[in-house]
Amino acid sequence: MSASLLNQIEYSASHLFAALVLLGSFALIYQRRMVGMFNAFAFQATALAAAAAWEAYVQAAPHLYVTAGLTFVLKAVVIPLALRRIVRKLDIHRSIEVVIGIGPTMLAGIALVVLATLLVLPVMPGVAAIAREELALALAVLLIGLLIMITRRNATSLVIGFMSMENGLILGVVGVAGMPLVVEVSIALAVLVAFIIFGLFLIRIRERFDSLDAHYLESFRGERR
Amino acid sequence: MTADLLVAAAALLVLGFAGALWPRPDGAQIVVYGGSAIAAAALAGQALLALLGGGAATPVLTLPLGLPWVQAHFRLDALSLFFVLLLNLAAALVSLYALGYGRHEEAPHRVLPFYPVYLAAMNLVLAAADAFSFLVSWECMSVASWLLVLAQHREAANRHAAFVYLAMAGFGTMALLFAFGLLAGAQGDYSFAGMRTHDLTPVLAGAAIVLALIGAGSKAGLVPLHVWLPLAHPAAPSHVSALMSGVMTKVAIYGLVRIVFDLAGPPQWWWGALIMTVGAVTAVLGILHALLERDIKTLLAYSTIKNVGVIAIGLGLALVFRASGIGDFAALPFIAALFHALNHSLFKSLLFCAAGAVAHATGTRDIERLGGLIHRMPRTAFVALVGCFAIAGLPPLNGFVSEWLMLQSVFTSPSLPQPLLKLIVPVAGVMLVLAAALAAACFVRLYGIVFLGRPRSPDAAAAGETDAVMIWSMAAFAALCLVCGALPAPAIGLIEPAARAMVGAGLPDGGAGWLYLAPVAGKPSSYSGAVVLLAMIGFGLAVALLVHRLGWRSLRRAPPWDCGFPSTDPTTQYSGSSFAQPLRRVFGTVAFRAAETVDMPDPGETRPARFALSLWDPAWRFVFNPCARFVVWAAEHLNALQFMTIRRHLSFMFATLIALLLAVAAVAR
Structure with a gap:
């Protein structure tokens, strides 16, 4: 096997995994039911873990395996299971209320991908192609995560959108060679902390208002409309 | 010298604490004002010696203060040394005056702690050699003076003045911050030495100049940023007013000179044209305001605006010559501007001290309630007369010399290549003449109404002479005015090192000797204050002798001419x-x-x-009131942002992010 062919395979595979993460984002957009959203999120996290593992192999950077493992265990297994348990235990309404219809949201998501590509490709012409493309995809994932946060009414969707943004961040981080492990661990922990905080919020909202509509968060903050 | 200045500044800060903690107010007065006078006199003496020795720049002194990667740099060059001299000369005499004046202070505990801090901060501004320590000292100066303006905070007018001052000071410092940010360049080197080496593009350098003009100009009182000055300067106790008007405006001028002549690199002609235009408008509007004002201290504050305008005209002209490649001509307006700064610090401090004496003796600052004080306060009246002569630009006093030099530089200037400048320079000269003439009228009015005639109120009739300490400090100011006017050449010798450092040239032949001042090479115009003084004394004595010898023979006593209106009421006099x-x-x-x-009531009505x-004021009408309305309007509408849903907050962030990314994408194309 020649070196160029090996390079091509490396390039294509990391591209593939990054694209799978992005696919996960789109899968998140078109979910109408809570459980489907958890599944899509688990799928995205799995793809991210695979991407991180592949980068670890390509860059010969063993600490990325740790990232991959953390991502898989936390985001693909623990968090979706925990969320599913909360939903079941609290007997929360299982459907998702959308602010903007799914079709327009998908179109907006595609526009974001175009924007991210247009943005990253010319801005960093000197960087290796592999890092550039991954960065463009990572930025797209991040933006779509934010889009999910603002186009869904449920508090649970807020959590999922937020963690999807984190996924985009990690995808960008693992694509760059030489990123120290500390950062990844801290990011993973931050996500966990955010999960705990959001979970706490959900439980408290449930206790007080018997609903998971984020609308109630506002009155909880003591603000008026 | 730099280390001495820092030690003196530290001593002044300690004095501030002493002023706050000293148990007895009388003792605190003596400690604070006496200590300030000693520190300022020591610094003035050192600066004078250093300037006489050629004014070589001291090495940069770096202190491990402030931001760790910037540190605090201090350095004194010829320009700083000249302003240190100007500042501390006035500060020493004003502190001496305050030894007498402070005894009558209503609330000494609100003045004493801040007065030495204010002096220290102004000194540190002059010594700073990096943007960080400059701005920190500048803000200390602003805040200390703001606290001093608030010393009599029970009067609503003073609180309003302090509020306007604080807003303008913050705005000005922000503009200076951005100016330094531009000058520091992409590398972010905030030391002055680093800024000198940066090459900025013309657009960025021009933006830095405009920002510096806004920042330093708002502190100096350039139109239309002058509105706080006639409010705040009179609100402070009189000795502080003297420092704010006489000295702090000069510190602002120093900041402008430092940035424009030193840090910004090779000048463009429009910088000078802009500064000159603003200066001309400032000079005329300032003195017109002063002419219409009734409050003595407010009148003096407006006159400060006029003098700052005059200084700005000189600086702008020097900049124009330097930008046009005729640097030899730049020295004269530059020296004239700095000499006028020195002169103004002397006579304006003198006049504010005299105003403080009058206000204390009569209890009012309204000139329509004063009059006849020359009989009740003869010594104060005499020193105030010297100050009025000086500020009105009469020979042989110092105000004449600097304005004469300024006019020489305008009217003997070579023709400039830019057509716009061919228009601006003569017009600025005409505005200068107009401002000088109006200043003469203004101070004839001030002196005539306040000191001559008959008292217009019982307060003025009951006034008495002030303390000996105050008289002596004012007499010292008057003597300095006379010295600078009669022997201008040695005083200008103190400015020459600064001119050589900033515009690269001095006067031809060093101004031709100590007796005569011949500013323009190859032209017959020259001036000697000493000769004019001697001639005036000679002619005066001759006329007095003649009148006494010949005039008394036909002496007869008769009632004075009363215009056919034999009323004895003081209100029939000329009013301001x-x-x-x-x-x-x-x-x-x-x-x-x-x-x-x-x-006018109808016939038969009794009212x-x-x-x-x-x-x-056009500045309020066209600039500040619309600004204030816009801020209120924007605040009311932006308030709605605070009460949005989480999702809307996020949507705003999302939209902002997308807009910024689109902008980046568009730029990167």
Whole structure:
């Protein structure tokens, strides 16, 4: 096997995994039911873990395996299971209320991908192609995560959108060679902390208002409309 | 010298604490003002010696203060040394004055702690050699003076003045911050030495100049950023007013000179044209305001605005010559501007001290309630007369010399290549002449109404002479005015090192000796204050002798000419308002839309006739009131942002992010 062919395979595979993460984002957009959203999120996290593992192999950077493992265990297994348990235990309404219809949201998501590509490709012409493309995809994932946060009414969707943004961040981080492990661990922990905080919020909202509509968060903050 | 200055500044800060903690107010006065006078006198003496020795720049002194990667740099070059001399000379004498004046202070505990801090901060501004320590010292100066303006905070007018001052000071410092940010360049080197080596693009350098003009100009009182000055300067106790008007405006001028002549690199001609235009407008509007003002201290503050305008005209002209490649001509207006700064610090401090003495003796600052004080306060009246002569630009005093030099530089200037400058330079010269003439009228009015005639109120009739300490410190100011006017050449010798450092040239032949001042090479114009003084004394004695020898023979006593109106009431005298009326009608109707309304009762009515005068300041009308309305409007509408849902907050962030990314994508194309 020649070196160029090996390079091509490396390039294509990391591209593939990054694209799978992005696919996960789109899968998140078109979910109408809570459980489907958890599944899509688990799928995205799995793809991210695979991407991180592949980068670890390509860059010969063993600490990325740790990232991959953390991502898989936390985001693909623990968090979706925990969320599913909360939903079941609290007997929360299982459907998702959308602010903007799914079709327009998908179109907006595609526009974001175009924007991210247009943005990253010319801005960093000197960087290796592999890092550039991954960065463009990572930025797209991040933006779509934010889009999910603002186009869904449920508090649970807020959590999922937020963690999807984190996924985009990690995808960008693992694509760059030489990123120290500390950062990844801290990011993973931050996500966990955010999960705990959001979970706490959900439980408290449930206790007080018997609903998971984020609308109630506002009155909880003591603000008026 | 730099280390000495820092030690003196530290000592002044300690004095501030002493002023706050000293148990007895009388002792605190002596400690604070005496200590300040000693520190300032020591610094002035050192600066004088250093300037006489050629004014070589001291090495940079780096202190491990402030931001760790910037540190605090201090350095004194010829320009800083000249301003250190100017500052501390006035500060020493004003502190001496305060030894007497402070005894009458209503609330000494609100003045004593801040006064030495204020002096220290001004000194540190002059010594700073990096943007960080410059701005920190500048802000300390602003805040200390703001606290001093608030010393008599129970009067609503003073609180308003302090509020306007604080807003303008913050705005000005922000502009300076951005100016330094531009000058520091992409590398972010905030030391002055680093800024000198940066090459900025013309657009960025021009933006830095405009920002510096806004920042330093708002502190110096350039139109239209002058509105706080006539409010805040009179609100402070008189000795602080003297420092704010006489000295702090010069510190602002120093900041402008430092940035424009030193840090910004090779100048462009429009910088000078801009500064000159602003200066000309400032000079005329400032003195017109002063002419119409009734409050002594406010009048003096407006006159400060005029003098700052005059200084700005000189600096702008010097910049124009330097940018046009005729640097030899730049020295004269530059020296004239700095000499005028020195002179103004002397006579304006003197006049504010005299105003403080009058206000204390009579309890009022309204000139319409004063009059006849020359009989009740003869010594104060004499030193105030010297100050009025000096500020009105009469020979042989110092105000004449610097304005004469300024006019020499305008009217002997070579023709410039830019057509716009061919228009601006002569017009600025004409405005300068107009401002000088109006200043003479203004101070004839001030002196005539306050000191001559008969008392217009019982307060003025009951006034008495002030303390000996105050008289002596004012006499020292007057003596300095006379020395600088009679022997200007040695004083200008102190400025020459600064001129050589900033514009690269001095006067030809060093101004031709100590007796005569010949500023323009190859032209016959020259001036000797000493000769004029001797001639005036000689002629005066001769006339006095003649009058006494010949005049007394036909002496007869008779009632004075009363214009056929034999009333003895003091209100039949000229008032300040009536004296200013002709000029108000000529200029005020255009500049301030002055309108007089007379409410005349019908025959048979018993109510009195009323005369009302309305003026408005174009700066408030066109700049500040619209700004204030916009801020209030924007605040009301932006308030809605605070009460949005989480999702809307996120949507705003999302939209902002997308907009910024689109902008980046568009730029990167």
